[in-house]
Amino acid sequence: xxxxxxxxxxxxxxxxxxxxxxxxxxxxxxxxxxxxxxxxxxxxxxxxxxxxxxxxxxxxxxxxxxxxxxxxxxxxxxxxxxxxxxxxxxxxxxxxxxxxxxxxxxxxxxxxxxxxxxxxxxxxxxxxxxxxxxxxxxxxxxxxxxxxxxxxxxxxxxxxxxxxxxxxxxxxxxxxxxxxxxxxxxxxxxxxxxxxxxxxxxxxxxxxxxxxxxxxxxxxxxxxxxxxxxxxxxxxxxxxxxxxxxxxxxxxxxxxxxxxxxxxxxxxxxxxxxxxxxxxxxxxxxxxxxxxxxxxxxxxxxxxxxxxxxxxxxxxxxxxx
Amino acid sequence: xxxxxxxxxxxxxxxxxxxxxxxxxxxxxxxxxxxxxxxxxxxxxxxxxxxxxxxxxxxxxxxxxxxxxxxxxxxxxxxxxxxxxxxxxxxxxxxxxxxxxxxxxxxxxxxxxxxxxxxxxxxxxxxxxxxxxxxxxxxxxxxxxxxxxxxxxxxxxxxxxxxxxxxxxxxxxxxxxxxxxxxxxxxxxxxxxxxxxxxxxxxxxxxxxxxxxxxxxxxxxxxxxxxxxxxxxxxxxxxxxx
Numbered sequence: 001x002x003x004x005x006x007x008x009x010x011x012x013x014x015x016x017x018x019x020x021x022x023x024x025x026x027x028x029x030x031x032x033x034x035x036x037x038x039x040x041x042x043x044x045x046x047x048x049x050x051x052x053x054x055x056x057x058x059x060x061x062x063x064x065x066x067x068x069x070x071x072x073x074x075x076x077x078x079x080x081x082x083x084x085x086x087x088x089x090x091x092x093x094x095x096x097x098x099x100x101x102x103x104x105x106x107x108x109x110x111x112x113x114x115x116x117x118x119x120x121x122x123x124x125x126x127x128x129x130x131x132x133x134x135x136x137x138x139x140x141x142x143x144x145x146x147x148x149x150x151x152x153x154x155x156x157x158x159x160x161x162x163x164x165x166x167x168x169x170x171x172x173x174x175x176x177x178x179x180x181x182x183x184x185x186x187x188x189x190x191x192x193x194x195x196x197x198x199x200x201x202x203x204x205x206x207x208x209x210x211x212x213x214x215x216x217x218x219x220x221x222x223x224x225x226x227x228x229x230x231x232x233x234x235x236x237x238x239x240x241x242x243x244x245x246x247x248x249x250x251x252x253x254x255x256x257x258x259x260x261x262x263x264x265x266x267x268x269x270x271x272x273x274x275x276x277x278x279x280x281x282x283x284x285x286x287x288x289x290x291x292x293x294x295x296x297x298x299x300x301x302x303x304x305x306x307x308x309x310x311x312x313x314x315x316x317x318x319x320x321x
Numbered sequence: 322x323x324x325x326x327x328x329x330x331x332x333x334x335x336x337x338x339x340x341x342x343x344x345x346x347x348x349x350x351x352x353x354x355x356x357x358x359x360x361x362x363x364x365x366x367x368x369x370x371x372x373x374x375x376x377x378x379x380x381x382x383x384x385x386x387x388x389x390x391x392x393x394x395x396x397x398x399x400x401x402x403x404x405x406x407x408x409x410x411x412x413x414x415x416x417x418x419x420x421x422x423x424x425x426x427x428x429x430x431x432x433x434x435x436x437x438x439x440x441x442x443x444x445x446x447x448x449x450x451x452x453x454x455x456x457x458x459x460x461x462x463x464x465x466x467x468x469x470x471x472x473x474x475x476x477x478x479x480x481x482x483x484x485x486x487x488x489x490x491x492x493x494x495x496x497x498x499x500x501x502x503x504x505x506x507x508x509x510x511x512x513x514x515x516x517x518x519x520x521x522x523x524x525x526x527x528x529x530x531x532x533x534x535x536x537x538x539x540x541x542x543x544x545x546x547x548x549x550x551x552x553x554x555x556x557x558x559x560x561x562x563x
Contacts, residue, residue: 231398231424
């Protein structure tokens with residue numbers, strides 16, 4: 001039996017350098033924390049599921065807004081100006097004017113609806129057919145339907161509106177943007193509400209993780225006491241709990257992505273059928289890589305912060321007796 | 322190694338566990354703190370382990386004034402001292418090997434690098450074959466030996482033990498004391514709290530008798546005289562290295 005010679009100094013690692021030791025310590029703590037979670041699979045999964053649902057809710061709402069915006073963006077480009085020309089404008093003058101307007105950089109296309117065409121359309125759609133027969137003169141003007149280019153900003157649209165109105169031949173320029181503005185305003189309100197809701201849900205995740213870690217600390221109180229008694233620092237006893245929090249957050253974030261993905265999958269088919277009915281090429285936008293990383297990162301951050309707060313609060317009170 | 326100077330420890334409520342106590346333990350000594358329960362043995366060890374602070378007076382361990390050890394530095398301070406407890410304080414959710422490795426892991430060793438030292442420590446307490454077992458499957462004496470292996474795995478210069486044989490029968494107690502003496506022979510200073518006078522007499526080590534938080538001077542004089550006598554006797558018989 002070889003005698004152990006006292007060295008007097010606390011044991012210091014020999015082989016690998018400080019960084020290597022640090023990495024190995026953290027890695028083994030991380031794996032150890034994961035192992036502990038997997039030994040209580042049901043409880044751990046419940047915690048992860050709660051976090052996942054809490055993350056998935058605002059993510060899904062965000063997707064809803066994003067899709068609504070993408071639909072309304074396609075409406076924006078289809079905002080046509082109706083330029084009603086003065087009654088004394090001839091068909092040829094109207095056609096020439098249309099060609100000139102179409103040359104503008106901020107205009108995509110100009111369509112001429114002659115007074116006769118307009119009357120015919122009105123007759124077909126309004127049901128006043130016979131009454132209109134009694135008219136001796138066509139009261140409708142020629143109309144130019146001006147479609148702005150897609151590169152236009154709100155400002156350039158307003159400018160175009162003004163310039164069209166200033167044309168000597170133009171009687172009235174009409175563009176119905178009010179409802180689009182309202183729609184955008186509603187989206188804005190929704191987005192703010194979701195941001196507030198997300199903050200509250202984020203706080204809920206902090207509480208969930210903090211509480212889970214608090215229970216974990218209570219269950220392992222004896223172990224913490226013994227470790228502190230034989231010289232473990234606060235950082236050492238806190239570390240496994242931080243990793244637990246990290247795993248909860250990571251698991252919750254990934255599961256949230258999965259939930260959102262499956263939710264989309266469920267509505268994709270009816271949406272494309274609806275889009276087909278409207279002859280629209282619209283398809284549902286999924287979360288992109290950045291958004292996905294943001295959700296997972298948020299989960300991890302909340303997990304770490306929640307466990308840190310719980311560990312800092314409760315660890316201090318555990319001192320060896 | 323340990324200097325206690327005029328130390329008083331008063332607990333809330335006015336009970337004095339230690340009263341103006343002064344004592345010295347030299348490097349390489351193996352000393353027993355004796356006395357009835359409530360005499361202040363555990364309090365004394367707690368002051369050395371810094372699980373408690375004296376109300377007044379100073380405690381100097383290996384040249385360090387413990388008053389100057391801040392809360393932050395307590396872990397590093399404790400890592401210099403091996404501690405053995407009456408109730409072993411093992412972690413029952415992990416095998417013997419992991420229990421003994423814990424101080425090394427705390428000191429930043431990887432599990433793999435620690436293995437050699439853990440096995441050496443287990444060898445010292447003759448538990449090499451049981452490293453994979455869980456503490457619950459071991460007898461009380463074996464559990465205490467695991468606790469001792471954990472205390473010495475970092476090769477501390479000072480080992481303190483609070484009633485290490487309190488739960489053991491006489492044969493196992495003697496075995497534990499023999500292990501302690503082997504450490505003492507290679508230079509480890511040991512301070513052991515025990516009320517098992519018969520056992521201590523068998524070992525013939527210096528005794529620090531406490532009564533109501535004070536040194537019992539009458540007994541101490543007797544004990545010192547007896548100790549010197551016995552030491553001489555054993556030296557004459559060649560039982561101790563000169």
